[in-house]
Amino acid sequence: MADxxxxxxxxxxFYYSTFDRNRAELAPLYKEFSMMSFEGQQFRGADIVEKLQSLPFQRxxxxxxxxxxxxxxPQAGPLLVTVTGxxxxxxxxxPQHFSQTFQLVPEGTSYFVFNDIFRLNYGF
Amino acid sequence: MADxxxxxxxxxxFYYSTFDRNRAELAPLYKEFSMMSFEGQQFRGADIVEKLQSLPFQRxxxxxxxxxxxxxxPQAGPLLVTVTGxxxxxxxxxPQHFSQTFQLVPEGTSYFVFNDIFRLNYGF
Incomplete structure (x- = not known):
């Protein structure tokens, strides 16, 4: 599964370097039917990047x-990607610890984010 | 999304109560084409529960x-489920902290596990 x-x-x-530089630039990754669960709150489409931009930190x-x-x-194409960090x-x-899960769906020569689930890991 | x-x-x-009681009983949840990434190692089909049973703890x-x-x-059916604990x-x-992501695929009145990605969260 090297590929x-x-x-x-x-x-x-790409995702986190863009996030850390300018969250607004993540917008093209999400389609109107994309979903994000952020700390248990649900967002869709354009509301996703709006939520990310509204997060109360500067850096x-x-x-x-x-x-x-x-x-x-099984027909290949979409990918499940999980991150801890x-x-x-x-x-x-x-630092705060987080886990994030994405489902990436191919479109042309690239991918968009269909699912995005983010959680901070508390209680450590 | 109550449902x-x-x-x-x-x-x-069901998954964790079965895991904690008798890992062998998880076998029916995985099909021969199911995938598990466990701490970065890849397993498929029957090898998944074999790996879970071989984990070096009694309780x-x-x-x-x-x-x-x-x-x-988008056609509904399969579910992405993420867990932290x-x-x-x-x-x-x-306790050790973990994150786990499942993709559940409907089959009859139940679901099987198509994807399973498990990570311990170290460095806390």
Whole structure:
């Protein structure tokens, strides 16, 4: 599964570097029927990036610890990508830990995000 | 999405209570084309439950902290279910934190596991 892992890694690098630089630029990744669960709240379509832009921090830095990928359909095409990592916001000294799951769906030579589920991991 | 959340919760309750009681009984949940990534290692079909049974602990207790669910296909049917939680093995006093992602595919009146990605969350 070298190919999928390479695609997953390349998506994850792109996603978090864009997130950390300018969240608004994530908009093309989501379609109007895309779904995001963010800390248990549900968002769809354009509301997804609006929510990401409204998050109450000025600076954020994601550090990816693990990336896993599997085909999510026996006919191949879509990919399930899971990430665990840490993030640091503004002047915080202690990173928060997160898990995020994406389903990526191919479109032309690229992928869009159909599913996105994000959780901070508390209680550590 | 009340329905999917209820299905996800009921699956998660069943999965971890069965895991903690007798891992061998998880076998019917996985088909020969099911996939598991366990701490970065890949397994398929019958190898999945064999791997779970070979894990080097006698007793394990999972405590689920969050469960999220989304339809993973626009035509409905399959579900993406993500879990964060803690687990305690044997006589350990300190729980380990984990994230797990499943894709559940309907079959008759039930679901089987097509994708399963498990990670311990280290470095806390």
């Amino acid at each position: 999928i892992n390479a695609i997953a890694k390349s998506f994850v690098d 954020v830095q994601h550090q990816v610890v693990t990336v896993d990928a599997q085909p999510s359909n 840490r993030l640091l916001v503004d002047d915080e000294q202690n | 999917i959340n209820a299905i996800a919760k009921s699956f998660v309750d 394990v207790q999972h405590q689920v902290v969050t469960v999220d669910a989304q339809p993973s296909n 803690r687990l305690l093995v044997d006589d350990e006093q300190n």
